Amino acid sequence: MTALAAIVPRHSGTEDSDALARRLSAAAASLDLFERVAAARAAIDGPLVFTTSFGLEDQAIGHAILSQNLEIDLVTLDTGRLFAETHDVWAETERRYGKHIRAVAPERTALESLVDAQGANGFRASVAARQACCHVRKVEPLNRALAGAAGWVTGLRADQSQHRAEVSFAEFDSARGLIKINPLYDWSRERAVAFTREHNVPVNTLHAQGFLSIGCAPCTRAVAPGEPERAGRWWWEDEGKTECGLHANPLHLAARKVLEESALESAKS
């Protein structure tokens, strides 16, 4: 930790969050995964939350956090529609590391209203219906999971999709008022696989059946060799929409809406 503290000194109190995120990002390239999560923990004042879906990347990061006993809160969004295999690897992870992983569930009345309005699988009716389901089951619980956090650790990799191509190690999320930490930003899937094997990390058994990115059961399928990694998520929608909203910055979404409306107005005139 002494060497790390020299590379990434603790947040000074006068330094703004943007500057701290840039400093962390500049240091990350020379750090391994264990050092990256430790550096984030050491440099950021206040609570850090790691949201895990128990997928390959999250299991690698979870290992780096739990095996070093870092003070980072592990949270999972229990949407109510997860695979049984996901519950199995969740339980196996708790056994392996002797740690409890906190579950955040959808708000009961919002969930009941959603299912009343949509039916059990109403999310397939339209993109808007799917986003409404993701909002109730994932986004709103995420907001609660991150309440009061100074940092949010995620398993995003830049090469997962076009949406994620700009991901860096640390970025200030101004909408949430926290620093988002992506310790695997520059990793390939193969590197994550090799890491979990090397460290004997439990992984979801669905990965071996062609499920690369694993979310809710009704919205995830296996992908064929050569298909993009996230092709198995919401496959009935356009590729450009295959995100659930967890990683959308509300300010960016608002800006995009203004640009789209302005483009529409220009086209009309």
Ligand code: SF4
């Ligand atoms: S992934 Fe599917 S089931 Fe899960 S919250 Fe989104 S729409 Fe609902």
